[in-house]
Each structure stands twice: as structure tokens, then as C-alpha cells.
């Protein structure tokens with residue numbers, strides 16, 4: 001349950017047009033009691049407990065001027081927050097932390113599910129693999145499967161209401177002279193522009209930036225879609241805009257012409273050379289190798305990752321050194337990384353554990369100092385909300401999709417006595433449905449249940465949190481006139497049972513170089529289940545394809561080795577992913593805490609194995625392959641192992 005709701009005021013700026021067909025946070029929720037229409041509820045931002053889970057202090061810190069004073073005085077610390085944007089805003093507002101610049105790149109309502117490729121690592125115990133290292137590592141060892149990260153599938157009204165709440169929450173934590181950049185595309189951008197006018201005021205609209213890149217579907221029926229839109233608003237009349245820091249070089253020919261006095265320009269040649277020209281609002285920023293995600297060096301394999309150059313321009317233009325920059329849908333951590341590089345402070349928030357881990361590792365490599373927090377909102381039960389939702393469906397015995405039910409219901413359970421029992425599950429991507437309260441149950445009773453098939457006897461309503469259970473039950477008994485029984489069930493208890501830790505077998509000894517921990521074996525049931533499911537799905541697809549394509553020359557797209565087919569053309573055949581007995585290829589990161597046996601994690605020594613098998617030691621890339629060991633100067637007290645899908649297990653040594 002949220003500890004409290006922090007009020008915020010979504011006042012429409014006077015004179016603004018409003019989108020009238022979407023609901024608002026402030027909406028009046030009406031429920032009927034005979035002829036009377038009852039009152040509304042007005043919710044604020046849900047504030048949950050925050051748990052600090054890790055404090056990252058650079059292992060070889062180049063102490064900046066005044067930094068030790070700053071640490072002692074407990075001044076603002078950079079933050080990574082796992083949780084929803086709206087709850088992060090509740091925290092910031094409660095702590096009176098003001099943000100000078102916000103960049104958000106929220107899901108675009110693009111109708112896509114984003115997945116992450118999970119790479120098996122090189123197994124250090126396979127002797128030949130080490131010996132033959134580089135040449136042989138390509139195909140077989142770079143075996144990968146996919147993990148869902150987040151879904152971007154919304155209906156327009158829900159999306160806009162959700163976005164409106166987020167924008168309003170963000171505005172409430174922006175400094176008076178702050179600015180906001182909202183990154184969108186053609187799916188929903190035009191609607192959000194109207195919302196932003198409503199929230200920030202048309203007079204505070206500064207730019208519609210077109211980020212143009214060379215990628216994306218080419219089309220025969222339309223022009224290729226090769227840009228995203230970024231709306232730039234300030235919070236008031238006064239705002240920062242550092243024109244001098246964002247100039248782009250003039251064409252030397254133009255400067256030469258200005259010097260020769262051949263043409264009239266609004267600035268003289270000297271100024272042209274010094275300040276460059278204003279880049280304008282169409283930004284051509286891409287990399288030849290990886291047109292969207294930024295160059296190979298910065299690519300951290302996060303779907304939807306944006307290039308650092310894009311954020312550099314925004315941060316330089318709209319903030320000064322020492323200011324606080326927030327990205328509340330932070331993804332790969334690009335904003336935090338660029339903010340750190342440009343001597344700004346940062347707040348990164350994301351619902352996905354994968355985002356927090358990717359950003360953490362990226363910032364460790366950049367030598368940043370920050371704290372990691374987990375918002376205790378009951379959603380991080382299984383990596384991220386999308387995977388949690390998927391997992392839930394598989395855990396509720398008998399739950400199946402049912403054509404007779406509309407999309408409000410997750411599906412139904414066929415019961416021998418009760419017949420079809422419809423099941424409601426809250427959308428974990430939308431905080432407003434997580435708490436079961438009177439307005440929600442009222443909606444279920446008056447809007448959803450009347451449309452159920454005749455003869456329905458019972459429905460099951462799952463919740464993450466419940467507001468005043470006894471009042472809710474009283475409400476149900478008084479107002480449920482449908483004759484259908486409502487059974488309430490707690491979702492958390494279902495998931496709590498399935499999160500099992502990975503098993504680690506290790507040996508620790510004191511060696512000449514320090515304390516050496518050798519990993520003997522690693523077993524992850526969670527991953528093995530995932531890989532089994534992947535193998536089954538791929539094999540099934542493969543055999544179906546073979547049936548249909550026996551004589552076809554088309555190439556199979558499944559991963560795996562290639563074999564010659566009868567036509568002389570290469571045909572890919574799926575080779576199931578197999579895990580070795582010791583399972584070491586399932587490990588992504590090992591961290592040793594030599595400071596404390598419990599409480600906030602402090603990584604005194606860490607080793608990450610990148611997808612090509614190379615070791616990143618304390619954030620520094622090496623050309624070494626992992627040898628199944630990690631060595632630290634100080635005696636390790638506990639060890640954390642992160643598997644390749646991001647699940648973490650901790651053992652006290």
C-alpha cells in the first residue's frame with residue numbers, strides 16, 4: 001500500500017484547449033446509489049516506502065574538489081530509482097528535491113513489446129573454449145534468447161490519461177526555471193502536444209525538435225518514417241538556454257565568404273568561428289554503424305536506447321554544471337551517463353530491473369557515485385511489470401483466454417460447478433489500477449459485470465493493494481446487485497511463492513593476490529525453465545516450418561547453425577540451447593561486499609562478463625576471458641551473483 005498520497009494540482013493553464021475525451025486524475029468518479037450520484041475521489045501521487053539497496057562509490061575515485069565535504073554534509077546524491085515515474089515524483093516532492101531539467105522518453109504507445117536479448121556467456125570451465133578463444137567464440141557461444149522488458153501496448157485514452165498524470169506529477173517537481181523535453185513519435189505525439197499545452201501552457205512551448213535518423217521501415221505506399229519528435233517546454237518565462245554551448249560549425253565556405261564580405265550575414269565572421277551556428281530544430285544525429293542507438297562504444301544493447309549526442313545537446317542547452325537532471329523513464333541510462341560526464345547531478349527512474357542494472361553498470365564504468373533505491377510498490381516481483389504479468393497468467397491454475405469475455409477480463413477459469421469464472425488482474429503498468437478501492441470495484445460492478453455472459457455465477461478480482469478491505473466488502477455487499485459473487489484475491493502471495501534463488505557452489509581461499517572466490521557451479525531454475533520454453537517454441541516453429549517449406553528455398557530465420565539443403569542453398573537449422581552441468585555460462589556479474597554482511601550493498605570488487613565473454617573488472621574493460629574466479633584485496637563478507645536475465649542472488653560467505 002502507498003504510505004500516503006501526495007497531492008498535486010493539475011490546473012489547466014487558463015485559455016488552453018483541452019482534450020475532452022480522456023479522463024483526468026482529477027476526474028470525478030461517480031457511482032450510483034439509486035438516484036443519487038456519489039462523490040469523487042481525488043488521489044495524489046502514490047508514495048511508497050523506498051529501500052536503499054546499494055551505494056555505489058567509485059572504486060578508484062578521482063575525488064573532485066570539495067567532494068569529501070559534500071559527502072560529509074550529506075548533500076544531494078545521484079539516484080537510480082526502481083519504480084514508476086509517478087511514485088518517484090512523490091518521493092522527490094516529499095523530500096523537496098527540485099529538478100532543473102527533465103528528459104523523458106516514455107513508451108510511445110507504439111503497439112510493440114520490447115525484448116532484450118539474453119546472451120549465454122563463455123563457460124570458463126570448458127578448457128578448449130579458453131584455448132581457442134577468439135576465433136571459435138562467434139556462433140556457438142553467442143547463443144541468445146529473448147526476455148520481455150516492457151510493453152508499449154495501450155489504448156489511446158488510457159495512454160493519454162496515464163501520460164497526463166505523469167506530466168502533471170513531473171511538473172510538480174520541476175524548479176521554476178526548469179525545462180522539460182518529451183520524446184515521442186508519430187503514434188501519439190500530436191495528442192501529447194495538446195496535453196503539454198494544457199499542463200505547461202502554450203506560452204511555455206519552446207520547440208518541436210525533429211530528431212532525424214537513417215533507419216526505420218522504408219515504405220512503398222508512404223514516405224519513410226525517419227524521425228522522432230521532441231517537445232521542449234519551460235516551466236515558466238525564465239529558463240536556461242545556453243546558446244553558446246550548442247553551436248555547430250558553419251560551413252568553412254560560408255565563413256570565408258563572410259570574411260571576404262561577399263554576402264551579408266547577421267553575425268560577423270569572428271562570431272561565426274567562435275559560437276558556431278544555432279543547430280535549429282531539425283537534428284541530424286545518427287551513427288553510421290548503429291543509426292539509432294548511438295555508436296558501438298556506447299551501445300549497451302538496450303532496445304530503444306538513444307544516442308549520447310542527442311542528450312548532450314539537450315543537457316548542454318538547458319542546464320548548467322551542478323544542476324539536477326532527471327530521466328524518469330530512463331531505460332539504458334543515457335541521460336544519467338551524459339549528465340555525469342557533463343558534471344551535472346542525475347536522477348534515473350525506471351520500472352524495469354534490467355534498466356536499473358544496465359544503468360548501474362554503465363555508470364560504474366563511467367566512475368559515477370550514486371545510490372540505488374527500490375520503491376516498495378509490490379511490482380518488482382519478477383524483473384519488470386510485463387514479465388510479472390506474464391508470469392501471473394501462467395500461475396493462476398486454469399486461467400485461459402476466453403472469447404466470450406471482453407478485454408477488461410484477463411481470461412476465465414472453467415469450474416465444474418460454477419461454469420466460466422471471469423478473472424480480473426490489475427495492469428501493473430498503470431499505478432491507478434494497482435490499488436483496489438471503491439471506485440474500481442464500483443467500475444467492476446457497474447460497468448464490467450453487467451456485460452458478462454448470462455449464467456455467470458462468480459468473478460475473481462486480483463489486487464496488488466487493497467484500500468480499507470472491510471469498507472470495500474461492505475460496499476460490495478450493499479451495491480453488488482448483479483447476483484454474481486465477487487471473490488477478492490491478493491496477487492502478491494501468488495508471486496511470492498515462485499521467486500526462488502539461484503544456487504551457487506563456491507570455494508574461497510586466501511591466495512598471494514588476495515582472497516580468491518572460485519565458482520564451482522551455478523544453478524538457476526528460473527533460467528532453465530525459460531531456456532526450455534524457448535527451445536520448445538523454436539523447435540515447434542522449426543518443425544511447422546519444415547512441413548510447409550519442404551521444397552522451399554527460403555531460409556529459416558531461427559538461431560543456430562546452417563546446413564546445406566538440397567538446393568545447395570544454406571538452410572538454418574535450430575540447435576536447442578543446452579546448459580552445461582556447472583552452469584557458469586549463466587553468470588553475468590559477481591560482486592563482493594567486503595564492508596558489511598547485511599544492509600545496503602557496497603560493491604568493493606566486481607567482475608562482469610560481457611556478451612563476448614570478456615571480463616569487465618571494476619568497470620574497466622579487459623581483453624581477458626573469465627577463469628571462474630574473482631579476487632579481492634579485502635576479505636569478502638558476502639557475494640552477489642546476477643544471472644544473464646538479471647535475477648540476483650546473495651550469499652553470505
Ligand SMILES: C[S@@+](CC[C@H](N)C(=O)[O-])C[C@H]1O[C@@H](n2cnc3c(N)ncnc32)[C@H](O)[C@@H]1O
Nearest residue numbers: 084085105150304305306329331332350351352
Ligand atoms: C523508450 S524506453 C527509454 C529509453 C531511454 N531513453 C534510453 O535511451 O535508453 C522507455 C522506458 O520506460 C520504462 N517505463 C515504462 N513505464 C514506466 C513507468 N511508469 N515509470 C518509469 N519507467 C517506465 C521502460 O521500462 C523503458 O525502459
